[in-house]
Amino acid sequence: MSFDSSRSANSGSKSKRSFNSISSNPSTNTNNGNNNNTNKKKKTTQKTLGVAWGSNSRSSSLFSFRNSPFSDFGSYMAVKNQKLQEQFDAEALSSSNSGSTSGKPIFQGVSIFVDGFTVPPSQELQSYMLRHGGRLENYFSRHRVTHIICSNLPDSKIKNLRSFSGGLPVVKPAWVLDSVAANKLLSWLPYQLDQIASEAHNQPKLSAFFALKNSPVSNDTVTCMNGQIKSETEHPSLEGGTINEAHLSGGSMEHSRPCSGEWDDGVHGNSTGTVIEEPTCNDGKYSEGKTAEPSIHRSSAGIEDQASPCRPSASVSSHNTKRSISSAIVGPSKPQHSTLVDPNFVENYFKSSRLHFIGTWRSRYRKRFPSFKYTGPDVKVSSLRTSVIHVDMVADQFYNILHKHCSKVQVVSCDEAFLDVIESEVEDSQLLASVIRKERFEATGCTASAGISTNLLMARLATRAAKPDGQCYIPPEKVDYYLHELPIKALPGIGHVLEEKLKVRQIQTCGQLRMISKESLQKDFGIRTGDMLWKYSRGIDDRLVGLVQECKSVGAEVNWGVRFNDLKDCQHFLMNLCKEVSLRLQGCMVQGRCFTLKIKKRRNDAEPVKYMGCGDCENLSHSITVPMATDDVELIQRITTQLFGSFHIDVKDIRGMGLQVSKLESVDPAKQGHERNSIRSWLASASASTKEHSKIGFPAKESASRVAINEGKGPFWLDPACVNESPVEDKEENCPVEKNQGEPTSEAGPSNSVFFTSVPNKIDLMPSSLSQVDISVLHQLPKELRVDIFEVFPAHRRPECTSDAALGPTSKSEESPCLKCPEKRPGSMNSVSRNELWLEIHQSSKGRLSSILQCTLSESELHSDASNDGWDDAIGCLCDLLRQYIRLQIETDIEEIYVCFRLLRRFTTKSKFFFQVYNVVFPHLQLSLLAYCPEERRSPPCFT
């Protein structure tokens, strides 16, 4: 199979009926060209309507909506309904013309309104209506609707339905399915919903989707009743099959796609040429579902608590347990439409937000494959070898299939993944793609498209050509040809803004883009973006199939229904937003250090056209980096309050707010070693390690693996090797040095440090004789520390000044202090005995700070060439901080920290290391400051 050029030029997008167009905006069909012109005029800041923190692909239609004549909700809805009806008609006509998907018009004259969560979802029902001559109304109308479809509803809502529906039939969706199966319109009477009304409690919401997806499902359709998942077996399956899990996902958005399993935004050509397999869409036919059992953990409270996939289960923390119990007792408040009328607006909002759902696929994937990592070596992608398969496919159970066939899977969205098969045992990547697609279809009844090529870029483009339900192979020799006429917009990473900028430069195809030099592109678009454009236009993509699972930020934002009358309203909202973010952090098992508060401020008193929308807004953001990672809701609330104060904004102008947390660290103990920046855990680890080994000195290698200092870019591992080189000789009877029980002495010798101890209450642990000193270690110590060591020696055992030279090449006599006359040491800052400091450390910290000191030594040795630049500044910061501590009279931990820094100041001459320790200790101060200081006494924290 080879690439067929006839498909390469086919890059237009078929008009599609996406969920976007159905529910969000009446201006979906806005001409893109117009939008581009619009964007050209406004290109500085995000000025489009309804776009959250930066424009995106919807901004074009939103902009048109802003300029629409609708100024009230009534006209808005009228036009929206009209638009939706037109869409439906157009699609029905299209189906009818194609002939491929139309069936007997058994629903002629039937117009259904789907209320609430249904199984199958409304989109499925809509497709049946579409095929069989019926209609689906997106909004209820007494005049148009003939049947109301519900799966289950609370009694009260059914009564409401009955009252406003004027006696219209309220029936279960099985009526539709069975009619389709019977190929005739069945009586709706046996399907009346009131037969199950008494059972219908706790109608699943969008949130229930997550609970369902997190647990196996039964063969039958399930519905949530009384907080339990109950099998719903009343309706016969369609065409003898059962409704599979895809239906369950139908309460959601993109998971409720039609059976084709794809958004048809790609090429819809025939299946000749590049598509090596014919489409195999199995419209209306469902395969066997997955066998499973209901989860015993599934309770109504649990389901409610799963509103966000990032949120923790009830078992995550007591906080959440209380929350769930509370939800179970009180129940969710009725969702309202603005912050002014719903005290639980934040929580309720996310249960109803489709964009929220779309935006959380990453979290769902991470939860599904929480620990997937590569083990094999990275291999540079060869431009001459077919190595990458890009698969475009709906439900996440398909991830299992991918992982089964390939060890290198990179999920790039809820329905896309790359497979690096260059090292796979499968020789024929096209065959593998076929197998995966086949398994996919057999497992779910849904199709997938696949692209195979030399790299990620070309594989993705191949998938584009393969849609729908096909696969395409672009061999290396065809890359240039394929790209030559390809519109630049087809390249991933080029959105409407970049497209417009390039169009201004008369660049519309990749071939034209190739005419521009890399330097010019980088000058105009930045180094990386310019490089990307240059490479992509040539089919070059150096990226490796890799992981995307590492969570880098967690956040929540609401830009709809946000209205405040006064500061109290705003504070209430913010506090709830903090709760939401805190829960999401806990749900993701991470804590964060950088908190960014984003505010949408209405521009020039602009009023949104869209009901309760944010309208034309200026986007503002401020961030704070706190020293220690946290997910604590109270701390986050304090931080957020602090942040909010920095905006100096009239709350009446606020149209949206978001809180994002970055600089994340895992709370998973298994991952902590690489990431934790917590002095508490660090010290605890060091302490535990010390206790475990009952040793003095540096941690053993295995214990050192749990001790890390965050160096900013990566962890710094304490390396005890430096103390393992020379055995201690002539160990005296009272010597405090003990053997490192965790290290085999035969290989490395006694891994002892002669100076420091972590054993509490032993303050007299300094060596009493030079014989206790590991000379090799001593040589590597900072000069001043060496002096200190010698100072504790009994006078008669102190080395003479003249003997100092004998200590090694690093102790040149002209540089070394006179060991008998420490007050004459060059660079001596004061006369305080370092031994006194040393003792002070032991007394105040019970030995924990000696761990820090060990780091000092180790790191000083490793960075002996580091400059002293920045030392004074660091000390200055430290002093400011300490002053603040003292002023606030915070006693907790001050002493040990202060002592630590005093010690560091004297012992550490290497600024690089100082900053590392500073980064560890400073967070401790900051957190203590926030945690212990009464709010009324707090001055603005001096965050880093």
Added chain:
DNA sequence: ATCCTCCCCTAC
């Protein structure tokens, strides 16, 4: 030179 903050752009 490097890092940080405040954005903007993009994809889903």
Added chain:
DNA sequence: TAAGGTAGGGGAGGAT
């Protein structure tokens, strides 16, 4: 009755 989220990546400009 309506539900404009989430997160990664990058650029500009200033601080260090």
